Amino acid sequence: MEPTAAQRAALDKITAEIAAAAGPALPGTLIVRAYACGKPNCRCRADPPRLHGPYAEWTRKIGGKTMTRRLTPRELAEYQPLFDSAKKLRALVNELQDLTLEIIEADSPPQAEPATGDLRSGKRGHSPLNLWAARQSQPIHPAHA
């Protein structure tokens, strides 16, 4: 991995931003929304509708299951910066990963076949890309007369 001077500068910038943003961060997503319930004669079904909420809902995976928890206004005020912090860190890490990909792909272009052999053992010649290429090489219409 040999970053160029510009890539090195970009790496330093992103890692410094990550260090500056590092702090307590919560997993999952926070959505604040108002909604209509299922009761037919409720105020949320009136014209104009008066929806329930808005409520702050924290959704995340716990043991492979998606769980949603409603936050109190006090919890929302307390946790909001921790969600913001997590979001910022995720964006920065994505940027870092894109940049790192750019650097390693400049090293070994992805279109070149690796000389060290195929890691997807037994799948050689049957990848979706190869099938697609084979299909593309066939005439779309029967031979023209």
Ligand SMILES: [Zn+2]
């Ligand atoms: Zn309702």
